[in-house]
Amino acid sequence: MDMDKAFQVNKDSWNRKTQVHYESDFYDKFAFAKAKNSLNSYEQEALGDVTGKSLLHLQCHFGQDSLSWANKGAVVTGVDISDTSIELARKLSADLEIPAQFICCNVLDTAQFLKRPFDIIYTSYGSIGWLPDLMPWAQMISKLLKPGGTFYMVEFHPIAWMFDYNKETPAMSYAYHKKEAIYEEYEGTYADPTASIQVAEYGWNHSLSEIIQSLIDAGLSIHKFAEHDASPYQIFPGMTEEDGMYVLKNQLYPLLFEIEAKKVI
Ligand SMILES: C[S@@+](CC[C@H](N)C(=O)[O-])C[C@H]1O[C@@H](n2cnc3c(N)ncnc32)[C@H](O)[C@@H]1O
Structure with missing residues (x-):
């Protein structure tokens, strides 16, 4: 399949x-x-005090999380494929007077734009599913981390990506080990299902073993791996909410996972 075309289709939709x-x-x-803070408890607890640390935020969308880390004292660079997102992130940074650098590029090309390594590389909720192959992603992370630096990700669990959300009731439709792209066309978006915008996108599902092995093969040492039933986002209809966290009524499977890894010296 033509990956440049797939990335362009995704970029147009994200714009x-x-x-x-x-x-x-x-x-x-x-x-x-x-509040100048859009971060959830998982990532705040995992990364703790980021004061003075250089932090690279992969797939930063329009920068709310990036600016939240910057407001907590990190020296932040955000990258995203969507030029509309990056323009808005820069505007927010100026309007809120929270300095941060934003770069528009395919996340896989980040090392071509940034030469200095980072103390922390961060990526979150709804990111890796836009990437066909995680090996180049993991190699880029390894290249851009300082020796001893921390990579942290919190993501929706691969089980949650097995569902087709375009059905009235999300239905388990995609194999856990699905390698081929999932192409979808729909109206609206997760942030506003009633919005009259047409979306077309290519996505890829990644198993936990693929994610973890790509980081190991890129030379990272995994220090923490956790799976969680409680999500700060309502992924499925009819979830039970308590203190801003959502769980499935039957709690049959996890909704999120976290990985923290270090670049070994
Ligand atoms: C669900 S949003 C990420 C939101 C995330 N929780 C955050 O930190 O704000 C996914 C983002 O990935 C970006 N994206 C998708 N494919 C990409 C790619 N190949 N390279 C860089 N960014 C990409 C989109 O433009 C979008 O902003």
Whole structure:
């Protein structure tokens, strides 16, 4: 398959989604402008005090998380394929007076744009599913981490990606080990299902073994791996909410996982 075309299709869709997301209740720009923090408890607890640390945020969308880390004292660089997202991230950075650098590129090409290594590389909720192959992704992370630096990711669990969310009730439709791209066309977006925008996108499912092995093969040493039933996002209809965290009523499978890895010296 033509990967350049697939990335372009995704970029065009993310460009269309960005303004809708910015105006959505989901991303709540007013709350963000006030609190200057869009981060959830998992990533805040995992990374702790980031003061003075250089932090690379992969697939940063329009920068809310990047600016949250910067507001906590990190020296932040965000990268994203969507030029509309990056323009908005730069504008938010200026408007909120939270300095951060933003670069528009395919995440797989990040090492071509940044030469200095980072203390922390961070990626979160809804990122790796846009990448066909995780080996180049893991190699880029390894290349851009300082010796002893930390890579941290918190992501939706591969089980959650086995569902087709375009059905009225999400249905388990895709194999856990699916290698081929999943192509979808739909109207609306997760941040505003009622928005009248057309979305077309290519996504790829990645098993836990593929994710973990790619990081190991790239030379990273995994220090923490955790799976969680509670998600800060309502992934499925009818979930039970407590203190801003959502769980499945039957809690049959995990919804999120976290990985923390170090670049060994
Ligand atoms: C669900 S959003 C990520 C949100 C994330 N939780 C955050 O930190 O804000 C996914 C992002 O990945 C970006 N993206 C998709 N494919 C990409 C690629 N190949 N390279 C870089 N960014 C990409 C999209 O433009 C979008 O902003």
